[in-house]
Amino acid sequence: MDTYNMIDFNEKKGFICDMDGVIYHGNRVLPGVAEFIQWLHNENKEYLFLTNNSGYTPRELSQKLARMGLDVTEEHFYTSALATAAFLRDQAPGCSVFAIGEAGLLNALYDAGITMNDVNPDYVVVGEGRSYSLDTLTKATNLVWKGAKLIGANSDVSGPIENGIVPACRALVAPIEMATGTQAYFCGKPNPLMMRTGLKMLHCHSAEAVMVGDRMDTDVISGMESGMSTVLVLSGVSTRETIKTYAYRPSMVLNGVGDIVSFARGEKTED
Incomplete structure (x- = not known):
């Protein structure tokens, strides 16, 4: 775990999370995800799963997670397809x-x-x-x-x-x-139009929200440029080595979303 700016996850009201490489790989749920979603519910956090994959409807994404044993209703999803349609409208x-x-x-x-x-x-x-x-x-x-x-x-x-x-x-x-x-x-990430819509859906100011993703070039940059704290998880595309190739950096680098729960509960402190 690398920390550049420690985030107090308990203080944050909203969480915007990428899906591929953060919640699942293909049809496999990643470690710590069930605990993370349960924590969001228990703490009454606003949350949105934001995906650049345009192929699925929110209902299909909800059903995909249900098949993996995760209960997330369709209003918690926003896709690049919806962002594209909103832009054209x-x-x-x-x-x-x-x-x-x-x-x-x-x-x-x-x-x-x-x-x-x-x-x-x-x-x-x-x-x-x-x-x-x-x-x-x-x-x-x-x-x-x-x-x-x-x-x-x-x-x-x-x-x-x-x-x-x-x-x-x-x-x-x-x-x-x-x-x-x-x-x-x-129209999708890192287009700020998609991020602003996400924050509106959460009824959150950017300073109250966290962007969680596995890519420096879409997730971290879009969160940072929208004024959010950013968490890069190493469960998807980006690695510790790829971070070094960018001129900007995330607030925190964690192994997976389960670490967010550990930090919130005080089970982990800065390395």
Whole structure:
């Protein structure tokens, strides 16, 4: 454990937590997670699971955790798909899109009053998903080439899976950007719009909240730039070595979210 600025977890009102690499890997719950969620409930903390994965709806995420034995209701989830739909609804109400992605992204777009259009859409929206293929990539490229604006659900280049990594949204959007010379706009972390929405959902000021994540380039930077205390957990992507490559640092570096409970209870003190 490394501490740069000790956080008094008992004093904090709200917790925004990443999911992949923090709560689970694939379909495996990480150590200390059940205790952490129980502590959030027992202490009446406001909390939100924020994920850059655009593929799942909040209900699906709630059910995924339920299958792992964790009871978290759907209002505790906010995804890059919801952030993308909210951005488009605010920017261009009633617009049309050509979307590459899963149910989480498509449902969020429909719920925001956005229609699907593969002829002359206002936007091309790309998330992760099995519908990504050379055909859909070519379609998206030509629609952007003809003038559709390019939106990415999130800017993660890769994501953790049980046996390695998987290309994520930033990597999937890159071919369209390169082929058309167009830069995408990304709506998920570390976009401050997503973080501000998360804080609003928690009814928290940034100084009262903690961002917990496993990535320096999305979680820690988004928490820091939003004025929150930040915890980097070493249960996902970033390691002690990768921390050294960044010009900024988290408030605390912990092995996993279970350590938050240990600190709150006074079972651990600064090393």
